[in-house]
Amino acid sequence: xxxxxxxxxxxxxxxxxxxxxxxxxxxxxxxxxxxxxxxxxxxxxxxxxxxxxxxxxxxxxxxxxxxxxxxxxxxxxxxxxxxxxxxxxxxxxxxxxxxxxxxxxxxxxxxxxxxxxxxxxxxxxxxxxxx
Amino acid sequence: xxxxxxxxxxxxxxxxxxxxxxxxxxxxxxxxxxxxxxxxxxxxxxxxxxxxxxxxxxxxxxxxxxxxxxxxxxxxxxxxxxxxxxxxxxxxxxxxxxxxxxxxxxxxxxxxxxxxxxxxxxxxxxxxxxxxxxxxxxxxxxxxxxxxxxxxxxxxxxxxxxxxxxxxxxxxxxxxxxxxxxxxxxxxxxxxxxxxxxxxxxxxxxxxxxxxxxxxxxxxxxxxxxxxxxxxxxxxxxxxxxxxxxxxxxxxxxxxxxxxxxxxxxxxxxxxxxxxxxxxxxxxxxxxxxxxxxxxxxxxxxxxxxxxxxxxxxxxxxxxxxxxxxxxxxxxxxxxxxxxxxxxxxxxxxxxxxxxxxxxxxxxxxxxxxxxxxxxxxxxxxxxxxxxxx
Amino acid sequence: xxxxxxxxxxxxxxxxxxxxxxxxxxxxxxxxxxxxxxxxxxxxxxxxxxxxxxxxxxxxxxxxxxxxxxxxxxxxxxxxxxxxxxxxxxxxxxxxxxxxxxxxxxxxxxxxxxxxxxxxxxxxxxxxxxxxxxxxxxxxxxxxxxxxxxxxxxxxxxxxxxxxxxxxxxxxxxxxxxxxxxxxxxxxxxxxxxxxxxxxxxxx
Numbered sequence: 203x204x205x206x207x208x209x210x211x212x213x214x215x216x217x218x219x220x221x222x223x224x225x226x227x228x229x230x231x232x233x234x235x236x237x238x239x240x241x242x243x244x245x246x247x248x249x250x251x252x253x254x255x256x257x258x259x260x261x262x263x264x265x266x267x268x269x270x271x272x273x274x275x276x277x278x279x280x281x282x283x284x285x286x287x288x289x290x291x292x293x294x295x296x297x298x299x300x301x302x303x304x305x306x307x308x309x310x311x312x313x314x315x316x317x318x319x320x321x322x323x324x325x326x327x328x329x330x331x332x333x
Numbered sequence: 334x335x336x337x338x339x340x341x342x343x344x345x346x347x348x349x350x351x352x353x354x355x356x357x358x359x360x361x362x363x364x365x366x367x368x369x370x371x372x373x374x375x376x377x378x379x380x381x382x383x384x385x386x387x388x389x390x391x392x393x394x395x396x397x398x399x400x401x402x403x404x405x406x407x408x409x410x411x412x413x414x415x416x417x418x419x420x421x422x423x424x425x426x427x428x429x430x431x432x433x434x435x436x437x438x439x440x441x442x443x444x445x446x447x448x449x450x451x452x453x454x455x456x457x458x459x460x461x462x463x464x465x466x467x468x469x470x471x472x473x474x475x476x477x478x479x480x481x482x483x484x485x486x487x488x489x490x491x492x493x494x495x496x497x498x499x500x501x502x503x504x505x506x507x508x509x510x511x512x513x514x515x516x517x518x519x520x521x522x523x524x525x526x527x528x529x530x531x532x533x534x535x536x537x538x539x540x541x542x543x544x545x546x547x548x549x550x551x552x553x554x555x556x557x558x559x560x561x562x563x564x565x566x567x568x569x570x571x572x573x574x575x576x577x578x579x580x581x582x583x584x585x586x587x588x589x590x591x592x593x594x595x596x597x598x599x600x601x602x603x604x605x606x607x608x609x610x611x612x613x614x615x616x617x618x619x620x621x622x623x624x625x626x627x628x629x630x631x632x633x634x635x636x637x638x639x640x641x642x643x644x645x646x647x648x649x650x651x652x653x654x655x656x657x658x659x660x661x662x663x664x665x666x667x668x669x670x671x672x673x674x675x676x677x678x679x680x681x682x683x684x685x686x687x688x689x690x691x692x693x694x695x696x697x698x699x700x701x702x703x704x705x706x707x708x709x710x711x712x713x714x715x716x717x718x719x720x721x722x723x
Numbered sequence: 724x725x726x727x728x729x730x731x732x733x734x735x736x737x738x739x740x741x742x743x744x745x746x747x748x749x750x751x752x753x754x755x756x757x758x759x760x761x762x763x764x765x766x767x768x769x770x771x772x773x774x775x776x777x778x779x780x781x782x783x784x785x786x787x788x789x790x791x792x793x794x795x796x797x798x799x800x801x802x803x804x805x806x807x808x809x810x811x812x813x814x815x816x817x818x819x820x821x822x823x824x825x826x827x828x829x830x831x832x833x834x835x836x837x838x839x840x841x842x843x844x845x846x847x848x849x850x851x852x853x854x855x856x857x858x859x860x861x862x863x864x865x866x867x868x869x870x871x872x873x874x875x876x877x878x879x880x881x882x883x884x885x886x887x888x889x890x891x892x893x894x895x896x897x898x899x900x901x902x903x904x905x906x907x908x909x910x911x912x913x914x915x916x917x918x919x920x921x922x923x924x925x926x927x
Binding site: 275 | 444445447449450451452453454456457458459460461462463464465473475476477481483490493494497498
C-alpha cells in the first residue's frame, strides 16, 4: 500500500522555497485542513514534506474550533526560513506563537462594525415601530 | 444544527450538575490534601499488607479479549524463578491508584488579552501542542476566546484534547452513561459490581478529578452498607478503600469483617492506620513490629503457597499435616494473642463506634481460637511431636 | 433539475469512455473549459469593488509594518535557535570526550582480541582434527597401495613361473632339427569327421 501524502514522503530540493500551509481534506461542505510543510511551487494535494498540525474549522459540540500544532517542528521550519501562507500565518498569530496577523485585526474590526450597524438598524426599526 | 448542539450542551451540563449535586450532598469528601499521608512509606506498607496477595484472584480470568494461558515444561529451578517473577508481577498489578486532592483550575490562566481582537471570530479556538515526546500532563493547551483573550485551557478542556489527539485505551471521549446517570450507577452497585465500577472509574477519570472522588466515595459508602469487602480484597482498590474509611473514621464495619474472617493482622493494621491518620497518641509501632516478626508478608505467604504445590506427599512432615488441618501455626497463635490484645484496647477506647458488635465478634473468635489451640496441642501430643521443634 | 443534468452528462461521458472502471470520471470537480465564452447571464456583470477607506488603509499599513518587523525579529530568533540546536544537539550522532573515546577504542580492541583468541582456539582444534584425519587418510592410502603392489607382484611372479614352465617345451635353434625330425616322423592328419557320439570317421 502506498503511503498517504500526509505522512511526509514529499521529495524536495535542499534550497527550494518551503511553505507552511493548509491542505484541504474532508469532503464537500465539510472542510478539514492539515497544516503541512511542502515545497512552495507544489499543488496542495501532492506529497508533503511534513505534517505539522491540523485545523478543524467547523465548531464542535462545545462550540470550539480545534487546532493542533506541532510547535517544535513549526519553529524549526520557520527558523529554516520556511514561508507561511496567509491563513496559516493568521492561525499561528491567533495561537500566540507568532505576532497577530493584521488581517485578523481587520476581520475583527469589520465584524464589530457590522454588528454595531446591525444593532443600530434594529433600534431604528423598533423606533419606527413604536412611533 | 446549532439548535441541536445547544440542546446537547444543555443536557450534558444538566447531567453533570445533577450528578455533582446528588453526590456532593451526601458523600464524604477529603477535607484536606490526603496525598502526603497516602504516599507515606509506612501507610503504603500497611495498605499493601491489608490488601493481601491472593494469586488466584490477581490472575483470575477477566473479561478481556485475550485470556490465553501458556503451558511450558520447566525444571524445578526454572519454576522457582518463575514463582519469584509471578510475585513481582502480581505486586505490579496490585498497585493502588493514588488518593490525591481535587485539582482546581489554575487561577492565573490568562496569558494576554488583546482588546483589538474582540469578535475576530464567532467561536473559541483551542490550540493543542502536539510536539512529539511530551507527556499528557506537560502538553500545552491554550484557548483564544472570542473577546481576544489568550489563556491556558481548563482541566476539562485539557483532558478532552489529550483524549482527542492522544487517546488512552479504554477511556471514552464522552462520559459513559454508567457515570452520567445516577440510577445506572446505583444498579451496578446493587449488583455488587464494585470492582468493575472502580476499574472503569480509574480508566475514565484522573485521580485528581472531582468525579473520581465523588463516585469512588459513593462506591465505598455503598460497600460499607452491603459489607461485601471480600469482593475488593486482593484488588488494587482495597488500599484506597481502607484509607477512605480510616480517614472518615468509619473503619468499624471493615474491622468487624476482618475479625469475622480471622484476618487479625489486617485488623491491627487498619486500627494503626486510623491512629496514624488522626494522630491519636497510641503506640502502635511496637505491636506492629512484634506482629511483623511473627508473620510473613503477603508476598512471602503467596510464595510459600506456590512452593507448597511442588512438595511431594512423602516429604511432608507430620507437623505440616497438623498445621494444614487446623490452618494455623504456633506463630499464628502467638500473633493472634498480641493482635487481640491490641484490638480489645481499641474497642475499649473512645474511637470505636459499634462496640457491642465488635466485642461479640472478638469473643467468638477467641473461643474458636481456644478450641483450635487445644486441638492443635492434642494432635501434637498424640503424634509425639516436640513443641520446640517448630 | 441540476441533478438530472448531471446524470445526462454522466451518461454521455460513460458512453464516450466505454464505461469501464479504468477510465476515472471526475464528476464533482468538472469545470467549464477555458475556451468557452463568458456565459450570457454573466456577460454584462461588473464585479463590485470592495471600497477601502483612507483611515483603514493607513491603519492596515501601520499594522503590516509592525507585523513585518515583529516577524522578522521572531524569525531571526528562530534561526539562531535552529543553529544553536544543531550545534548542541546530539540527536543524530554521539559525542564523546577523548578519554571516553580512548576507553571505547580500548574496549573494542579487547573485545576484538577476545574474539580472535576464541576463534584461534577453535581453529587450532579444527586444524588438529583435520591434520589427524589427513594423516589417517594418507596412511590408509599408503597401505592400500602397498597391498596393491604386492598383489601385482604376485600376479607377475605367477605369470613368470607359468612362462618358465611353458618355456621348457619351446623349440629352440638347437632343438630345431630334432623337432623337424619328430614332425616328419609323426604326420598328423586332420581330415576326419565326428558324429554326435564322438566317433571319428577317417577318410582317405
